[in-house]
Amino acid sequence: MLKALSDTLREAIDKVARLGTVDKDVVDGLVKDIQRALIAADVDVKLVFQLSERIKQRAFEKLPEGLTRKEHVIRVVYEELVNVLGKHKPHIELSNKKVLLAGLFGSGKTSTAAKLARFYQKKGMKPALIGCDTARPAAYEQLQQLAQKIDVPFYGEKNEKDAATIVRNALRQVRADVLIVDSSGRNALDRELVGEIQRVNRELNADERILVVPADIGQAARQQAKAFHDALGITDVIVTKLDATARGGGALTACHETGAQVKFITTGETVEDLQMYDPEKFVSRLLGMPDIEALLEKAKTTLDEKRAEKIMGGDFTLDDFYSQIEGVQKMGPLSGILDMMGLGRIGSKMDTNVQEKKMKRWKYLLQSMTMEERADPALITSSRIRRIAHGSGRSESDVRELLNNYNSIRKMMKKISPAKLKRSGMQGLFRQFGMK
Ligand SMILES: Nc1nc2c(ncn2[C@@H]2O[C@H](COP(=O)(O)OP(=O)(O)O)[C@@H](O)[C@H]2O)c(=O)[nH]1
Ligand SMILES: [Mg+2]
Missing domain, CATH: 1.20.120.140 (SRP54, nucleotide-binding domain)
Incomplete structure (x- = not known):
């Protein structure tokens, strides 16, 4: 590709x-x-x-x-x-929905309809294919055969010329989780095609209106995306035939530039040749994995690992605590520390309001400490506690609560060996300690 x-x-x-x-x-x-x-x-x-x-x-x-x-x-x-x-991470809803595919002649709508049905089928859903291409003579048979091949229900009306009527009847008769509607194409997006696709959609009221564009048109995908968006309000794009052209870069960048999200790409003629489009993975592959991935991983983890190692050696200071609250290392190997303090945002049942208040309070308290105190909490005597409470406008018991929390976490951290951390990750360790 x-x-x-x-x-x-x-x-x-x-x-x-x-x-x-x-x-x-x-x-x-x-x-x-x-x-x-x-x-x-x-x-x-x-x-x-x-x-x-x-x-x-x-x-x-x-x-x-x-x-x-x-x-x-x-x-x-x-x-x-x-x-x-295309910065977006791909996200596919596995909920019941109606999908309308639109695009010009030969863009790959019919084959993509079957590929999509196969995709949802593999996710355990029940898709059905509806043939509404009343313009091309053999369109009915083409989709019917594809439906048979993957064993999903097919609905079409061989002699009906009005696509909207077919949709209306299909909605009455077909029971499926994902209704995938294949529509007619034209050589250009003219008034006739716009009128038809709008009528089809009025009948269908699609949750997803997907534009199918072939990669071989390169950056001309930009005009198509704009035109179809004006006519139909497209929700996503599927770029087809990425296996068969050198111009795919143009098609993908142009779609992204219009703000349209490319959701899938297709890379071959069989029903299995459809993939979710993940720009990060796509670029990693272009540049050659796994080297790039390893490099990105390295950049992300070195900082966190250094800290993690230090902390596992028992050197967990109030500074580290502060970094956690500031969210500096939320995503790193130490991401679990916040959870431990009952401040985790992810997966915690605690009311976020209460959490945020507590976070703020601790942050102010920590800010009222000196750098020496944060680096070496053993220095914090009761007279210092009084000063810190005073400086942050909180009570002395608030300071003690913070220090108690800090101490119990530090004790726990000491018991965790770095090797174990590497093996099971922070979340695994918490489970072990019965904290999750
Ligand atoms: N190589 C390749 N061919 C494709 C791909 N998607 C569709 N095609 C071919 O493109 C042609 C037109 O596809 P079709 O689904 O009939 O387009 P439609 O007119 O928009 O319905 C067919 O010969 C397909 O097999 C793809 O991802 N890769
Ligand atoms: Mg077709």
Whole structure:
């Protein structure tokens, strides 16, 4: 899939990876290679230049902890590519729904209808296919055969010329979790097609109105997405035939640019060739996994791991506590600490209002401590407690409550070996301690 684009990007990155140091010339060369690759994939020149500028700007920003300059530059390339290829994480509702597929002739609507049905079938739902393409002679048989192949119900009316009538009848007769309606196409989005698809949708009242565009039209997908959106209010896009063209980069970036979310891509002619579109995974694959993934993982975890190791050695200070409250390391290996304090936001039953109040209170208390006190809580004597309470406008018992909580967590942390943490993760350990 997009082999040419992938090859050129990988080569460009390999070139950088082999070099000893990364300076401005290296980054300029890298950006030139990326430009060449993207323009060959029919990505809009304007987008390519914006992306180039961002990479050049970010390449020499302050290094995140744990990364070399080279690694940072590669990560920036990854992130900026994800940015133009569609930031959204894919999310598919597995609820009952009605789906309408729209698109021009030959875009892949009928095959995609069957692929989608197969997708939902594999998720344990009961899909049904409704054939409403009254324009193409063999459309009825094409969808019927596909439905048979995957063993899902099919509804169509061979001699009915009005698509809206077919939908009305189908709604009365077909029982399914996911109703997938295939519609007619035209060579262009003309008034006739717009009128028909609007009538179909008035009858159907679809939850998802999906535009099917073939990747081989490259950035012309932009105009199609806009036109169909004006006519129908599309909710998502499916980009088809990514296996069969070099211009897929153009189609994907153009769709994203219009604000339309690409939900699935198709990469072949069998009913199994449909995948959810995850821009991050897509770019990782373009650039060559698993190297990129390992690199991203490294950037995310070095910081947290350092802290985690320190804390597992019993060196859990009020500063660490404070970082947790500030949310600095919410997602890291220590994400469970907040839960332990009864402050976790995820999965906790405690009222968020109460949690937030408690968080704020502790934050103020911690802010009223000196740096020495936060680094070495043993320094906090009762006269200091009085001062801290006074400084934060809270009571002394509030300070003691905070310190008690801190102490019990620290004790527990000491009992946890880093090896164990690596094995079962923080959540596993909490379960072990009966805390979750
Ligand atoms: N290689 C490839 N061919 C595809 C893909 N999706 C559809 N096609 C082919 O494109 C042609 C038109 O597809 P069809 O579903 O009939 O388009 P429709 O006119 O929009 O209903 C058919 O020959 C399909 O097999 C794909 O992802 N990859
Ligand atoms: Mg068709």
